[in-house]
Amino acid sequence: MIIDKIKKVNVQEENRKNLKASDMLVGKWVKCDNCKEILYKEELHENLGVCPNCGKHFRLSARRRIKQIIDEGTFVEIGNGLTTKDPLKFDGYVKKLEALKEKTKIEEAVVTGVGKINSDEVVIAVMDGNFLMGSMGSVVGEKITLAIEESIKRKVPLIMFCLSGGARMQEGIISLMQMAKTSSAIARHNDAGLLYISVLTDPTTGGVTASFAMLGDIILAEPNALIGFAGPRVIEQTIKQTLPEGFQRSEFLLEHGFIDKIVERKDMKETISKLIKLHINTNN
Amino acid sequence: MPKIKTSAWDKVLLARQASRPKALEYIENIFNEFIELHGDRLFSDDKSIIGGIGKIEDYTVTVIGQQKGKTTKENMERNFGMTNPEGYRKALRLMEQAEKFNRPIITFIDTPGAYPGIGAEERGQGEAIARNICSMSNLKVPIICVVIGEGSSGGALALGVGDKIVMLENAIYSILSPEGFASILYKDASKNKEAAENMKITAKDLKDFGIIDKIIKEPEGGAGENFESVTKELKTYILKSIKELNKLTKNELVENRYKKFRTMC
Ligand SMILES: [Zn+2]
Numbered sequence: 001m002i003i004d005k006i007k008k009v010n011v012q013e014e015n016r017k018n019l020k021a022s023d024m025l026v027g028k029w030v031k032c033d034n035c036k037e038i039l040y041k042e043e044l045h046e047n048l049g050v051c052p053n054c055g056k057h058f059r060l061s062a063r064r065r066i067k068q069i070i071d072e073g074t075f076v077e078i079g080n081g082l083t084t085k086d087p088l089k090f091d092g093y094v095k096k097l098e099a100l101k102e103k104t105k106i107e108e109a110v111v112t113g114v115g116k117i118n119s120d121e122v123v124i125a126v127m128d129g130n131f132l133m134g135s136m137g138s139v140v141g142e143k144i145t146l147a148i149e150e151s152i153k154r155k156v157p158l159i160m161f162c163l164s165g166g167a168r169m170q171e172g173i174i175s176l177m178q179m180a181k182t183s184s185a186i187a188r189h190n191d192a193g194l195l196y197i198s199v200l201t202d203p204t205t206g207g208v209t210a211s212f213a214m215l216g217d218i219i220l221a222e223p224n225a226l227i228g229f230a231g232p233r234v235i236e237q238t239i240k241q242t243l244p245e246g247f248q249r250s251e252f253l254l255e256h257g258f259i260d261k262i263v264e265r266k267d268m269k270e271t272i273s274k275l276i277k278l279h280i281n282t283n284n
Numbered sequence: 285m286p287k288i289k290t291s292a293w294d295k296v297l298l299a300r301q302a303s304r305p306k307a308l309e310y311i312e313n314i315f316n317e318f319i320e321l322h323g324d325r326l327f328s329d330d331k332s333i334i335g336g337i338g339k340i341e342d343y344t345v346t347v348i349g350q351q352k353g354k355t356t357k358e359n360m361e362r363n364f365g366m367t368n369p370e371g372y373r374k375a376l377r378l379m380e381q382a383e384k385f386n387r388p389i390i391t392f393i394d395t396p397g398a399y400p401g402i403g404a405e406e407r408g409q410g411e412a413i414a415r416n417i418c419s420m421s422n423l424k425v426p427i428i429c430v431v432i433g434e435g436s437s438g439g440a441l442a443l444g445v446g447d448k449i450v451m452l453e454n455a456i457y458s459i460l461s462p463e464g465f466a467s468i469l470y471k472d473a474s475k476n477k478e479a480a481e482n483m484k485i486t487a488k489d490l491k492d493f494g495i496i497d498k499i500i501k502e503p504e505g506g507a508g509e510n511f512e513s514v515t516k517e518l519k520t521y522i523l524k525s526i527k528e529l530n531k532l533t534k535n536e537l538v539e540n541r542y543k544k545f546r547t548m549c
Contacts (some may be wrong), residue, residue: 085549087493088484090469138549145546167437167459169469172483176459177495177548179438180445183414184421184545191422209410210398210438215418229410229438230400238400248405258408 032056048265057222057265059202061104062111062128065161069269070115070124077113078150079143087138090170096132104130108139109164112147114154118273120280123151127163127208136208137168141178144212148185157195157276162213166206166231179211186215195279197272200227200250200259218275219259220268221250227259290454292480296462298454298506299433300396305507305514307334307349307392310432313515314522315340318347323374327407330371332363332395335378340390340519343526346382348375348443349392352433365434366399369412372442376416379423388426388526391443396461398439413442420445421545424538426529428522431455431487431496432507447541448525449495450518451487453502457495458485495548 030039035054044051048068049058060068066075086094101107109131114123125147127134136144144160151158167175189196198216202225209229213219221227228248236243246252253259263271290298298304311318315338323329335348350367353359375391382389398409417438420427427446435444435457451457459465462480467473490496500518503510529537 088482090482142549169459169465172459173457173485173490173493173495174548176437176441177545179414179441180417180421180545181548183418184445184542187418187422188542190418207438210413210442211417212414214408214411214414227410228405229398229413230405235400235402235405239402241402243402247402252406256406256408258411 050265055223055264057202057224059129059163061130062106062126062161065126066111066113066115066124068265069126069159069161069272070117071119075113075115075124077111079112079146080107082108082139082142084138084171085174086171087174088170088172093170100131104128106131108143109134109136110140110143112143112150114150114156117159117269117276120273120276121154121156122159122276123147123154123156124159124161126161129163129165132168133165134163134208135165135168135175136178136182136211137171137175138178140168141175141181144178144182145185148182148189148212151194151196152189152192155192155194157197157279158189159197159199159272160212160216161199161201162204162208163201164204164206164208164213166208176207179207182212183215186212190215190217195276197275199263199268199272200253201225203227205229205231214258218261220261220263220271221253221259222268223250223262223264225250227253291477292456292483292486293462293477295454295486296456296476296480299456301506301508302354303508304433305511306354307351307394307432309511310392310430310515310518311338311347311349313511314519315345315347321378324370324377326373327370330363330368330374331361332365332367332399333371333375335374337387338390340522340526343388343523344385345388345390345526346378347390347392348378350395350440350443352394363399365395366397367395367439367442368399368401368404369407369409372398372412372416375443376412376419379416379420379427383423383425386425388428388529389423389446390522391427391429391446393429393431393435393440393443393457394433395436395439396434397436398442413438416442417445421541422538424534426526426537427541428525428529430500430518430522431457436461445541445545447529447537447544448497448521450498450500450521451490451496452500452507452514453487454506455487456480456485457487457490458483493548 034056037053200221318338320336352365429446466475466479
């Protein structure tokens with residue numbers, strides 16, 4: 001099986017040149033941490049970042065996600081050019097951000113823009129775990145708020161792919177306030193009668209869970225994503241017990257009534273599209 | 285006598301002091317009447333949150349406060365002021381009731397954070413906090429939020445979206461505890477004092493950021509040393525704010541609140 005994979009290398013080397021740097025993973029092979037199968041990365045990417053052997057959904061960069069969801073050639077990025085005021089003057093923070101920008105070729109932990117899903121215009125925000133674990137600081141909060149406001153202005157559905165370790169600690173209390181800023185914007189979006197679909201991906205935790213992630217009219221999740229407010233380790237330390245199997249996973253949230261539906265990545269675009277089309281008002 | 289500068293860590297200790305006045309004491313001292321109401325109508329009554337209807341001079345208001353205990357026994361009963369989803373949902377029920385009857389809302393914030401437990405997650409801690417934040421931003425009555433002790437993380441913000449945000453001089457308001465910050469960012473939980481200093485969590489820091497509107501002075505040694513003077517100043521400020529906010533139309537009120545949080549960056 002491994003030999004088969006090596007044969008593909010030359011063909012795929014060509015395709016690889018077209019990829020953005022943020023999509024490049026180091027090395028050609030990856031071991032699936034679920035089924036332990038050795039996977040050729042290009043094959044994994046072609047399978048939408050899902051393990052062909054066991055179905056594990058690997059984390060996706062924002063760029064790859066947008067490619068999977070938005071109609072080709074329709075995505076126009078918005079909200080770039082913002083910088084943090086570095087409110088805590090946290091040692092090395094700004095430098096780290098610069099290095100991450102260079103490495104990931106995205107400006108912050110969320111990419112936002114306008115595009116089409118099966119010809120329907122939407123505003124989309126996609127968080128990226130390669131950028132400080134998708135944590136929300138002032139720029140992420142601002143970009144998300146601008147995206148919500150853009151969706152209100154255009155009167156189009158809002159789609160947000162959430163992925164976050166929580167608030168951006170390096171920005172202290174300013175990060176906390178982003179929860180209020182984004183959630184207030186969602187309240188306005190709601191008042192405008194517009195559709196907001198929130199998609200929770202692995203992991204969605206902390207301040208993002210406790211703000212816009214949980215405020216979707218419809219909340220979808222990828223299989224087996226970690227979703228919660230408190231991190232599992234914090235809970236374990238507090239209650240001094242081992243957590244049950246499957247705790248804070250998508251299936252657990254579905255069972256407890258906190259998400260609408262678990263959707264596999266291969267069905268994600270069509271599911272979102274169907275939901276959008278069901279909200280095009282035919283009752284007037 | 286020159287006042288000795290209180291360090292950020294000193295303030296953390298003061299804010300957490302067991303003997304420090306808790307929400308109920310503020311309620312008793314500031315409001316001439318108070319009837320406590322219980323339960324979220326969904327699951328249970330979270331005793332880390334006290335809510336009800338009160339009177340401050342002639343104004344009928346809804347009062348909500350996070351209640352820590354002063355003794356271990358009280359703290360067990362109050363879950364150390366760590367709120368579960370049902371506590372946030374009780375608060376939201378009472379805030380929506382306040383909107384229905386057009387009365388201002390006063391919240392007292394004092395929590396080490398939302399409770400991190402299995403049940404809390406099963407019952408949607410994240411959803412409960414998100415719902416409160418989102419709904420508070422849109423309530424068409426004046427909201428005044430007072431951080432009296434520890435305002436930690438989303439567990440505090442869930443009662444903290446208001447038109448006026450006030451902090452006691454020795455209260456703290458932070459994204460997480462200095463200990464947590466030190467262990468995550470310095471990989472060393474013993475650097476808590478350094479963390480407290482660098483995190484900018486004091487009332488003065490928050491005022492400088494433009495996040496809070498008012499600092500209520502505390503006597504040397506903390507609010508408990510001269511509680512009467514503290515509650516007097518706070519009561520005056522609450523009354524002044526209610527009068528000021530009552531002059532606005534409902535739209536202006538909500539619009540100003542939106543702008544207030546919209547510009548925090
Ligand atoms: Zn696998």
